[in-house]
Amino acid sequence: MAPPPPSNSLTFSHNHEKRHSNHDDQYRLERLLESARPFLRGELEAVDENLPGLVSVLRAAGAGECWHKHGSFLDHLLGVYRILKMWKAPDAVCLCGLFHSAYSNSYVNLAIFPPSSAGRDTVRAYVGLPQSDAELIEHLRSSEISLNKIREGEQEEGEEKGWRVKIQSICPSEGIKVKHIKTGEDVLVSRRLVAVFLLMTMADFSDQLFSFQDVLFENSNGRLEFSGNATLTSLWPGDGKPGLWMNSISRMAAIYTLIVREEEMFRSTEMKNGRVLPAGRDEDLELVIPPVLEGCTKVLDSKDQIVARDLYWEAVCNSAEMGLERAEEMLLRSVEKNPFVGRLMWCWGRFIWGKGALKRRRRRRREG
Structure with a gap:
C-alpha cells in the first residue's frame, strides 16, 4: 500500500480545487x-433581431395600456421573456413566454389578441402534482442515482424506481389529455410540452408575484396553494413586501427536473432496445435546466421562506432604528434561511461594503 501523501500535497490539492471552483x-x-x-x-436587437418588431406588435395591440400586477402587461411579457432567455430556454419557448396569456386565461382578462382563428393566426405568424416537499426531495435524490446508473450502463435497483412510477402515473411518456377550453374536445399534450409549461410558469411567477397576491390568495403558509380569493378585501398594491412564491416554484422546479430526467431515461431505454420514438412527443423541444435553486434540485422550505422574508423586511425597513450591526445580523440570518434570493445577498453585501468604507474613512481622518 502506498504511503499517504504528505500534508502539504493535500493542502495544494484543496487549494487547487478551490481556485478551480472560484x-x-x-x-x-x-x-x-x-x-x-x-x-x-x-438593446433588444442584440438579444434577437426580431425582438424589437415583436415588442412593437405587442405595443400596438395595447399590451402597454393594460395594468398588470406591478406594471403594464407589456412589462410583464418582456419580464417573462427575459427570464426564459437568461435561463437559456429555446427560442420557441421564449417567444411563447413573450406572448403568453395574450388570448386571456382563467384568472385575468387580458385578451390583446382575440381567441379566434384570425387572432391565433396573427400570433402564430409571430411566434412561429400534489406531492409533499419531503417526497419531492427524496425523488430528486433517487432520480439522480437512477440517471447516473443509466448513463453508466447499469441497472436500476428496485427501490430507486419509485420516483419513475410516480412521474409516469402523473405524466406518462405518451403525454396527457386535457379539454379544449372552448370546444371541450380532448387535446393531447406531450410530456415535454408539460415540462415547458412548468418552466414558463416558474418564470411567470418570478416576474410578477409579491405580497399582494399572498393576501389575495390567502397564502399565509407560503405554499401558494390558491386556498382563497379575497378580491373584495385585497387592496393593491398592499404593503409591497416580497412575495411568498419561492417554495411553490422550487416544487415546480423539482417536478420539472424529474420530468427531464425521466425523459432522458425513457429515450435512452427506447433507443437501446431499438424502438422508434413515437410521433407527437415534441422531440424538437429542448428541456434546459435553469441556473436557479442549484440547478432546480433544491426545494425551499415554506417556513424558512417566511422567516427569511420577514427578517429581510424588518432589517431594510428599520435599519436606522435598530442600528447597522443588528440589521446586518438579521440579513445574514435571512440569507441562511433562503440563499436563493439575489436581493438578500446584495443588501448584505452593501452592509459589508459600507462597513469597509466607514473604516477607511475613519482611518483617513486619523492619518490626515
Whole structure:
C-alpha cells in the first residue's frame, strides 16, 4: 500500500480545487452578466433581431395600456421573456413566454389578441402534482442515482424506481389529455410540452408575484396553494413586501427536473432496445435546466421562506432604528434561511461594503 501523501500535497490539492471552483463561479457570473447586459441597456436587437418588431406588435395591440400586477402587461411579457432567455430556454419557448396569456386565461382578462382563428393566426405568424416537499426531495435524490446508473450502463435497483412510477402515473411518456377550453374536445399534450409549461410558469411567477397576491390568495403558509380569493378585501398594491412564491416554484422546479430526467431515461431505454420514438412527443423541444435553486434540485422550505422574508423586511425597513450591526445580523440570518434570493445577498453585501468604507474613512481622518 502506498504511503499517504504528505500534508502539504493535500493542502495544494484543496487549494487547487478551490481556485478551480472560484474560476468556474466567475465564468458562470460573466456569462450571466453577458446575457443580461442587452436587457439592461435596452438593446433588444442584440438579444434577437426580431425582438424589437415583436415588442412593437405587442405595443400596438395595447399590451402597454393594460395594468398588470406591478406594471403594464407589456412589462410583464418582456419580464417573462427575459427570464426564459437568461435561463437559456429555446427560442420557441421564449417567444411563447413573450406572448403568453395574450388570448386571456382563467384568472385575468387580458385578451390583446382575440381567441379566434384570425387572432391565433396573427400570433402564430409571430411566434412561429400534489406531492409533499419531503417526497419531492427524496425523488430528486433517487432520480439522480437512477440517471447516473443509466448513463453508466447499469441497472436500476428496485427501490430507486419509485420516483419513475410516480412521474409516469402523473405524466406518462405518451403525454396527457386535457379539454379544449372552448370546444371541450380532448387535446393531447406531450410530456415535454408539460415540462415547458412548468418552466414558463416558474418564470411567470418570478416576474410578477409579491405580497399582494399572498393576501389575495390567502397564502399565509407560503405554499401558494390558491386556498382563497379575497378580491373584495385585497387592496393593491398592499404593503409591497416580497412575495411568498419561492417554495411553490422550487416544487415546480423539482417536478420539472424529474420530468427531464425521466425523459432522458425513457429515450435512452427506447433507443437501446431499438424502438422508434413515437410521433407527437415534441422531440424538437429542448428541456434546459435553469441556473436557479442549484440547478432546480433544491426545494425551499415554506417556513424558512417566511422567516427569511420577514427578517429581510424588518432589517431594510428599520435599519436606522435598530442600528447597522443588528440589521446586518438579521440579513445574514435571512440569507441562511433562503440563499436563493439575489436581493438578500446584495443588501448584505452593501452592509459589508459600507462597513469597509466607514473604516477607511475613519482611518483617513486619523492619518490626515
